[in-house]
Amino acid sequence: MDPEPMLEVLARSADLRPFRGLIERVEAYDREHSSDLIRTLRAFFAANANASEAADRLYLHRNSLPYRLTRVQELTGLDLKDPRARLALQLGLLATTTERNNTDEDERP
Secondary structure, eight states: OOSHHHHHHHHHHSOOHHHHHHHHHHHHHHHHHTOOHHHHHHHHHHTTTOHHHHHHHTTOOTTHHHHHHHHHHHHHOOOTTSHHHHHHHHHHHHHHHHHHHHHHHHHOO
16 A cells, blocks of 8 residues: 555645654755755655665665765754654655645646
């Protein structure tokens, strides 16, 4: 069973502001340093937390991915080895995406 639809429902219905805050920190770092930490995080989750597969998806040398993930951990204070921390970040990504999609829909004529 694909958990994505369940997470999307949760992202729309629960108060996920604290989770969005985690992602906003990473996004701010990306803007300030022209980095791709959010893209890296999305690839990591799409690869079921398999760093080698995520590196392949991003066309990165496999040693580059742990550096990026360490930076995410430093920015968020979360340990990506902890499933609860990964869930918090996934909820943050979904909440951010859902919020942006809703904003885009509101702006359409």
